[in-house]
Amino acid sequence: MAMFSHLGMSDSSYAAAPCATAEDEVAAAERRMQKGGAVAIAAAGLLAVVGSAAWLGGSTSESVSNLRQVPPVDELAFDEKWGVPFISSRCGTAEASSKCGEWENNTEYQVDGGWYTSLDHVPSAEMCCAMCQGAAKCKAFTWVKNAGLDGCASQCWLKGGEPTKKHHNKEGFVSGMAPVRPAMPVREPLALVPKGGQDSMFCWSLVVPGSYEEELLKFQQKEKASIFACDAWSVYSNLTKNIGQGITTSAVNTSLVVSFGGDSNTALNSWIFIAVWKKVIDERWHDDYSWSVKVDPDAVFFPERLRPIVAAHRNAGYINNCKYGLHGPIEVIAASTLVVLEADYKASFDGKAPKQCVEKLNFGEWGEDFFLSRCMWEVHHITKELDESLMCEAHCDCNDWYWCDRPDAVTFHPFKRPDMYKQCMANSLASRADALAKIAKN
DSSP states (O other), X not given: OOTTGGGTOOGGGOOOOOOOOHHHHHXXXXXXXXXXXXXXXXXXXXXXOTTGGGTTTSOBSSOGGGGTTOOOXXXXXXXXXXXXXXXXXXXXXXXXXGGGOOEEETEEEEOOSSOEEXXXXXXXXXXXXXXXXXXTTOSEEEEESOOSOSSSOOXXXXXXXXXXXXXXXXXXXXXXXXXXXXXXXXXXXXXXXOTTOTTOEEEEEEOOTTSHHHHHHHHHHHHTOGGGGSSEEEEEESSOOEEETTEEOEEOSSOOXXXXXXXXXXXXXXXXXXXXXXXXXXXXXXXXXXXXXXXXXXXXXXXXXXXXXXXXXTTOSEXXXXXXXXXXXXXXEEHHHHHHHHHHHHHSSSSSSOHHHHXXXXXXXXXXXXXXXXXXXXXXXXXXXXXXXXXXXXXXXXXXXXXXXXXXXXXXXXXXXXXXXXXXXHHHHHHHHHHHHHHXXX
């Protein structure tokens, strides 16, 4: 059957709509900043790049249970509600990539039966191709430039079989086969630093119970990857729960319900992380470890790459991960900084929030990363040092983040499916091995 026949949608139902990417949003934020809106700076720290939040949110033949509690596509897509006044040159593009091999323009691949999934607001054919590489079941893809969606109108279809028929003369359609998938190599475990050791790292994540994040964390623990390869780790939630693979969450007395708002419609989650950082401080991890590292579950994190970075920034109170400001996927905070924040918490009337930061910052419409950074450097004058190797995501001009082919990047963000997370790991490890081989050869 043709791609949309089972949805009762004809080709005539397509309509063009603007596609705004993270570059657009940052540029728009900068323009608003120039007009004096301090809150607008938070636009550089939005939750997810266009399309990435939709990776589990499209029409699919997968079981509904695998999609539970994934944010609605429209909630995180960059469309008109972000106030972006122009269309990105990168959105709606179908330029061939060497990583994708040959693809066919103006062609729809028909695959009869089997597995499929559709992903909304995917801005380019290249990103669709990369998603096909990441989805283990995907053998072919079709990207549609204008699928009649609100906001970024582009759509990506991943298909679990080879094409049985090719429909040509389909304007705005791009189809191809799954790219080569580098295999996950055998990894050497990170040499652990004992308690009190220089450059030691305590790493933690916050998980929404019952969400897709649980599956990501279980995969990471099984692979001894991400926070589970650090010198010490913990997983926090709003309840104590055994989520499998030996992971039991540490309960924080807070709601994990997040509203969206502010100048850039970002997640207003500052109070949540004020409570979680209080828990981290109360558990005294900073007494034993030089650095506390907060990592989002959907951030592909290589702690072995972080170790030399923290060693190079021993005089910093925290390490900034983006030229636009601290972004939430990874936050690397020195023990000395947590001592300062601990005193600020204790100064509040109930000990539950950093007194000076809450009183001096008008943060009601900020995300947690923007609040935390302003709390540290503006209120407490804590030294920050920038290292852009910490993070690769579209919000910080790492435009091809979805290929995970930077050999130096500590994190790639976001990857919300275990298979896509695993392929990102494999891609980056292969890229690093190639880079090291070239160095050795020279």
